[in-house]
Each structure stands twice: as structure tokens, then as C-alpha cells.
Amino acid sequence: MTALLEVSRLVKRFGGISAVNDLSFEVNQGESLGLIGPNGAGKTTVFSLIMGEHRQNSGTVTLAGEDLSADPTYLRIQKGVSRTYQVPRPFADINVAENIRVGLMPNSIRRMISEGPDPDAELALARSVGFAAADLEKTPGELSMGDLRKLELARTLATAPKVMLLDEVFAGLTVGEITQISDLLAEKRKEGMTYVIVSHDLRSLEPLIDRAVAMTFGHVIAEGTFREVMDNEKVRAAYLGH
Amino acid sequence: MAADIKTRHVLLWAIFIGGMCLLPFVTTPGTLRTIIFANYLAIFAMSWDFLTGRTGYVSFGHPFLIGIGAYASAILSYRYGVPVAISIPLAVIITMIGGTLFFLPALRIRGSYFALVTLAFMELMYQLVQVIRPDITGGTRGMSGIQTITSGAFNNFYLSFALMAVIAVILWTLTRTRLGTALSAIGMNEESVRGSGLDTTKLKLFAFMVSACVAGIGGAFYVHYLGSIAPRNLFDINFLFTIIVAALIGGASTVVGPMAGAFFLTFLLEYLRPWLPGSERYFVYGAIALVLYMYQPKGLYQIIVDSLGIGKSRNKQEAAGDSAA
Numbered sequence: 001m002t003a004l005l006e007v008s009r010l011v012k013r014f015g016g017i018s019a020v021n022d023l024s025f026e027v028n029q030g031e032s033l034g035l036i037g038p039n040g041a042g043k044t045t046v047f048s049l050i051m052g053e054h055r056q057n058s059g060t061v062t063l064a065g066e067d068l069s070a071d072p073t074y075l076r077i078q079k080g081v082s083r084t085y086q087v088p089r090p091f092a093d094i095n096v097a098e099n100i101r102v103g104l105m106p107n108s109i110r111r112m113i114s115e116g117p118d119p120d121a122e123l124a125l126a127r128s129v130g131f132a133a134a135d136l137e138k139t140p141g142e143l144s145m146g147d148l149r150k151l152e153l154a155r156t157l158a159t160a161p162k163v164m165l166l167d168e169v170f171a172g173l174t175v176g177e178i179t180q181i182s183d184l185l186a187e188k189r190k191e192g193m194t195y196v197i198v199s200h201d202l203r204s205l206e207p208l209i210d211r212a213v214a215m216t217f218g219h220v221i222a223e224g225t226f227r228e229v230m231d232n233e234k235v236r237a238a239y240l241g242h
Numbered sequence: 243m244a245a246d247i248k249t250r251h252v253l254l255w256a257i258f259i260g261g262m263c264l265l266p267f268v269t270t271p272g273t274l275r276t277i278i279f280a281n282y283l284a285i286f287a288m289s290w291d292f293l294t295g296r297t298g299y300v301s302f303g304h305p306f307l308i309g310i311g312a313y314a315s316a317i318l319s320y321r322y323g324v325p326v327a328i329s330i331p332l333a334v335i336i337t338m339i340g341g342t343l344f345f346l347p348a349l350r351i352r353g354s355y356f357a358l359v360t361l362a363f364m365e366l367m368y369q370l371v372q373v374i375r376p377d378i379t380g381g382t383r384g385m386s387g388i389q390t391i392t393s394g395a396f397n398n399f400y401l402s403f404a405l406m407a408v409i410a411v412i413l414w415t416l417t418r419t420r421l422g423t424a425l426s427a428i429g430m431n432e433e434s435v436r437g438s439g440l441d442t443t444k445l446k447l448f449a450f451m452v453s454a455c456v457a458g459i460g461g462a463f464y465v466h467y468l469g470s471i472a473p474r475n476l477f478d479i480n481f482l483f484t485i486i487v488a489a490l491i492g493g494a495s496t497v498v499g500p501m502a503g504a505f506f507l508t509f510l511l512e513y514l515r516p517w518l519p520g521s522e523r524y525f526v527y528g529a530i531a532l533v534l535y536m537y538q539p540k541g542l543y544q545i546i547v548d549s550l551g552i553g554k555s556r557n558k559q560e561a562a563g564d565s566a567a
Contacts, residue, residue: 051437077439089437091430094423102427103438105420109448112421159439 004029004194005050005081005163010059012042012049012218019045020056021218027163032195034209034226036202038238042218043198044086047165050196051083052076063163074107080162086171088148090140090155097122097136099151103158121158129154129184146177153184163194170201178204202230214238250552262403271395278395280508281402282464285409287488287500289456292413293449294486295494296422298429299352303345303360304485306367307454309476311337311461313371316471317378320388330462337458338451345454349446352432361482368477384472391466398467405463406501409456414497416452425449426495480524491531493543502542507531 003026012020019042027033035043048054050061052073061068068076091099100122105112126136129150140148149169156164166185170178178201185208189195199205205226212229214222222232229235266274290304315333318324324332348359371379379385392401416422424445427435436442465471475481484507492503510530514523538545 053433072441073436074439074441077437082439083437085437089431089434091427091434093430094426098423098427101420101423102435102440105424105438105440107440107444109421109444112424113416113419115420117420117423155434155438 003027004031004064005196006060006062007046007050008060008062010046010049010061011057012045012054013057018218020049023059023215023219025213025220025223027194027196030189030192030194031211032189032197032209034205034212035196035198035215036205036212036229036235037215037221041216041238043215044167045218046215047083047167047196047198050076050081050165077159077161078107080160081165082156082159082161082163083165084149084152084156084167084169086168088140088145088152090143090148090151092140095137095139096126096131096143096151096154099140100125100154100158103155125154125158128157130180144177145172146174146180149173149177149181150184153181157188161193163196164188166195166197166199168198168200170199170204182208202226247552250550254550254552259407266396266399274395274399276508276512277505278398278402278467280505281399281406282460282467283484283488283508284406284501284504285456285460286485287492287504288406288409288413288497289453289460290485291489291494291496291500292416292456293453295489295496295500296417296425296429297446297449298432299349299446300354300357301360301453302357302482302486303363304453304457305477305482306344306360306363307337307341307457308461308464309364309367309371309473310340311458312465312471312476313379314340314458315462316385316388316465319466320385321378326389326391326466330459330466333462334455334458337461338454341454341457342447342451345450346447349443349450364477364482368473371473371477379473380471382473384470384474386470388465388469388471390469391463402463402467405459409459410497410501413452413456417497421445421448429495487528487531491534491541493541496541496543498546499541499543502546506542 006026008024010020010023011018023042023046025033035046037043045054049056052068052071056069063076063079063081066079068079068081071079091102097119101117104118104121104125106115123133123136127133131147131150131154135147140151143151169181169185173181182204185195185197189208195208197205197208209226211224212226213220214229214232214235216238221234221238222229224232265277286304286308289307290301294300311333314336315326315329318329318332319326344363345360348356351359372382376382392398417425424435424440428442428445432442435445488503488507489500490503491506492501493499507527510527511523514526518526534542
């Protein structure tokens with residue numbers, strides 16, 4: 001397997017605080033990697049750095065061998081890396097179909113004007129994450145947290161990513177919704193999707209990942225299978241505080 | 243049901259356009275002049291709304307853009323004898339270029355900071371036209387005797403109405419495309435638009451260029467209607483707020499709303515004049531606008547749609563794109 005996404009010696013400081021400190025890991029094509037760690041470990045910052053939402057002080061992010069470090073966010077997404085957020089960020093005043101439509105749009109004003117929307121593609125994406133056709137007309141205000149996560153997944157999938165970064169994808173969900181999202185991710189994984197998943201719900205995370213990277217205070221403290229990482233003393237100390 | 247509502251829309255538009263076309267035959271030149279101002283105010287409000295109503299970037303600098311268009315065309319025609327048919331297109335181009343030079347850096351900031359920076363542009367322009375080359379700009383007194391396109395309320399009414407209608411149709415068509423959805427999405431959550439792989443700077447710049455183009459057209463035509471220009475009238479906070487209030491109480495993020503708001507405000511101010519000839523009528527107009535806005539934050543457009551029952555069948559996909567149909 002070749003590394004699809006490679007994070008190398010990433011450093012990010014906010015003033016005097018090192019949120020990410022010489023962090024490196026890689027994700028192979030078709031692999032699912034769990035990024036775990038206690039609150040404040042820097043997991044979300046790593047996602048923001050990979051997406052270009054924050055600029056690193058040093059280090060590189062490469063996708064399929066191409067250095068993304070200088071690219072703006074939208075360009076990284078076009079190249080194949082996309083993310084979801086801890087708190088879903090839907091477009092509140094437009095419906096599910098239009099939310100997905102934004103993800104499907106080409107980054108060309110001429111084509112946005114001259115080419116109409118593709119309702120079939122919108123419906124297919126909505127269905128792929130578990131929405132029914134009737135849900136397309138709903139606005140985000142009418143959706144449950146589980147549905148909002150599904151909507152975010154659909155909009156993220158609409159950008160045709162090679163790697164998806166999923167941030168706390170189970171947060172705020174009911175047991176039924178967790179199962180639904182887990183099944184969905186497992187299905188996409190079978191289709192070859194590459195993931196990096198951040199979650200505090202370790203029980204739900206375990207069956208979804210091939211490998212885990214544990215971090216605290218911005219650097220990696222353990223790497224291996226989920227069980228190996230969870231049995232690691234440093235990881236236990238980081239989580240339990242002793 | 244949907245077909246029935248579509249028919250009602252077509253019928254209402256036919257009545258509006260037919261009524262406007264017949265208006266000069268049944269009303270006085272004085273009323274026509276009021277409507278001419280309303281038509282131009284509608285153009286300015288639509289221009290403001292295309293940027294602010296869609297993307298959420300609150301511009302306090304539209305008089306700056308309108309001023310560039312008006313001054314550029316006035317100077318070209320009055321000082322250099324350029325025919326109006328050439329000075330107006332040139333003025334629009336100058337507005338788009340000049341506006342972009344100022345607004346492009348400002349588009350990197352948002353919220354109240356963007357609003358304040360753009361407000362500074364208006365004040366800057368006010369000072370500049372008085373200080374820099376007053377022999378060309380006319381300084382504090384401005385210019386009068388500028389060539390007009392046509393004369394009389396009758397002709398100017400049709401000219402301004404046609405201009406407003408063409409601009410409205412073009413803007414409405416744009417907002418119905420995926421571009422319209424993307425611009426509205428920026429207003430809702432810019433980070434998510436960027437996170438959907440779209441270059442928001444490019445989109446905002448396009449929205450701004452369209453807005454500046456419309457402001458430039460409006461400003462240039464307006465100055466050739468008035469035949470004069472004075473910095474104190476143009477770069478005036480009351481003028482700025484009239485544009486913004488017209489768009490807001492009419493219904494932001496729509497095309498019909500700013501038009502409805504412009505007509506409502508113009509007639510409100512005009513009919514208050516006999517009772518309140520001084521500036522106190524602005525107090526009454528402010529109070530009415532506030533009550534109206536509190537009653538229906540989506541503006542007159544929503545009140546019209548609800549009272550005529552022409553909005554219920556619109557599917558939500560259409561609702562976000564626009565509301566002009």
C-alpha cells in the first residue's frame with residue numbers, strides 16, 4: 001500500500017501554545033485511521049491544518065505525493081481531501097437538496113450560471129447517506145442531529161474526496177443514529193473510501209478503523225491497531241491522567 | 243395548484259408592467275418625477291442587495307460606487323465633451339475597476355469591520371471630490387448643466403422604468419442559477435462554502451462586480467437625468483440609509499423586495515412632505531420602517547406574497563435562490 005495522505009513534522013503554535021508539535025502520520029489508500037486523544041490533544045487542529053484552514057508553522061501535508069501545504073482550502077478539496085466538523089455547518093435557509101448542490105458545484109462561475117443543477121446526482125447522494133426523497137425539501141432546521149451529520153457527509157461526499165476527515169462524527173447522536181452512521185461509513189469503506197476519523201466514542205470507532213494514532217499535547221504517543229494503542233500505557237495515562 | 247400560482251404570478255407581473263406603462267397617461271408630471279426617483283432608488287437598492295442581501299457583506303459604501311459612476315460620466319461628458327452614449331459605458335467600467343481596487347482588500351474582512359471600511363470609502367470620496375481637482379469635479383458646488391439623455395418626465399419615466407426592469411430581470415435570472423445559491427450560501431456560512439471546494443473570494447468578487455456594475459449604471463443614468471451633481475447630496479448618510487432601508491423593508495435577498503421597498507419609501511417620504519416638510523419626516527419614516535421590519539423581518543415582499551397567497555406552492559428549492567417570480 002502507498003501512503004495517500006501524509007502528514008510530516010507538522011507544527012502549529014498559537015502564541016506560546018504548541019497545539020501541534022512535530023506530528024507525523026500517514027494514511028494508506030483505502031485505509032481507515034482513527035485519530036484519538038483526550039480533549040485538547042490537537043486532533044481538530046490537525047484536521048484544520050490538513051485542510052488549510054490554519055497555516056502550519058512548519059511541516060508538510062501531501063496527498064498522493066503532491067504537497068498541499070501552500071494550497072488554499074478550496075484547492076485542497078478539489079484535489080481530494082475533505083472534512084466534516086464537530087458541529088455540523090449546514091446552510092440553514094436552504095433545503096437538503098440545495099445544501100448538497102453546493103458541494104456538487106464546479107468552481108467556475110461560468111459553469112455555475114450556464115449549467116443547471118443535477119437533481120439526479122443530488123438525490124443519489126442524499127440516498128447514499130440514508131435520506132429519503134421526501135427529505136430533500138426539508139431545511140436543516142427540520143433535521144435531527146443525526147440527519148445533520150448525514151447532510152454534512154453528503155455534502156462532503158459531493159466534492160468527490162479521496163480522503164475524508166471525519167471530526168467527532170458520532171457526537172450528539174442517539175444509539176440508533178450512531179448505528180446508522182457507522183453502517184454508512186462501513187459501506188463507503190467497502191467502496192474504497194479512505195478515512196481519518198476523530199471520535200471520543202471509542203466503542204463505535206473501533207470497528208470502523210484499521211489503525212489508530214493516539215496523540216496528546218500535539219504529538220503522537222502511540223500508533224498501531226486499536227487494541228495496541230488502547231493498551232499502551234502512555235495512552236491510558238493521557239486519558240486517565242495517571 | 244402550482245400552475246394556478248404560476249398563472250397568478252404572470253398575471254400580477256402583467257398588471258404591474260401594464261400599469262407602469264400606462265401610468266404617464268393618467269398621472270401628473272410631478273408624480274412621474276417621484277416614480278422616476280423610485281425607479282433609480284430601486285436600482286441602487288437592487289445593487290446593494292445583490293452584494294449584501296446575498297453574501298451577507300454589509301456595504302455602507304454604495305454611494306461611493308454610485309458616485310464614481312455619476313462623477314465619471316458627468317466629468318467625461320461635461321468637461322471633455324464625450325457623448326453620453328460613450329461616457330455612460332466608460333463610467334460603468336470605471337466604477338467596476340475603481341470600486342474593485344477599494345473593495346477587494348475589504349472583502350477579506352467581514353461583519354461590522356467590512357461595513358465600517360466601506361463607510362470610510364464614502365466619506366473619502368466626499369472629501370476627494372471637493373479637494374482633488376475641484377476644477378474638474380466642481381468641488382463643493384458640484385456641476386450643473388450636465389447633458390441629459392432625454393427631456394421631460396414622460397420620457398425619463400420610461401427610460402428609468404426600462405432600466406430598472408432590465409436590471410431586475412438580469413439579477414433575477416442570475417439568482418435563479420447555481421451561482422445564486424452559492425452566493426446565498428456564503429451569506430449563511432462562508433466557511434462551509436469554502437469547505438465545499440469553492441473559491442469564495444472569486445464568488446464575492448463576482449457579486450461585488452455585478453453590484454458595482456449596477457450601481458455604476460444607476461449613478462451614470464441618474465446624473466444624466468438630473469443634469470447636475472453635488473457631493474453633499476450623493477455622499478450623504480441619509481441617501482445611504484434610504485438605499486439600505488429600501489432593500490431591507492422591501493425584502494433582502496430578493497429582487498422584488500428592494501423594488502417594492504424603493505417605491506414604498508419614496509411615496510412615504512413624498513406624502514409625508516405636506517405635513518412634515520422638514521427633516522422630522524425622516525423620524526416618522528424611520529419609525530414606520532422599524533415597525534414594518536419588526537412585524538415582518540422578511541419585508542414587504544413577504545407581506546405581498548402572504549396576502550396574495552402566491553408563495554405557498556413555491557418549493558423550497560426556489561425559495562432560497564430567489565423570490566422574484
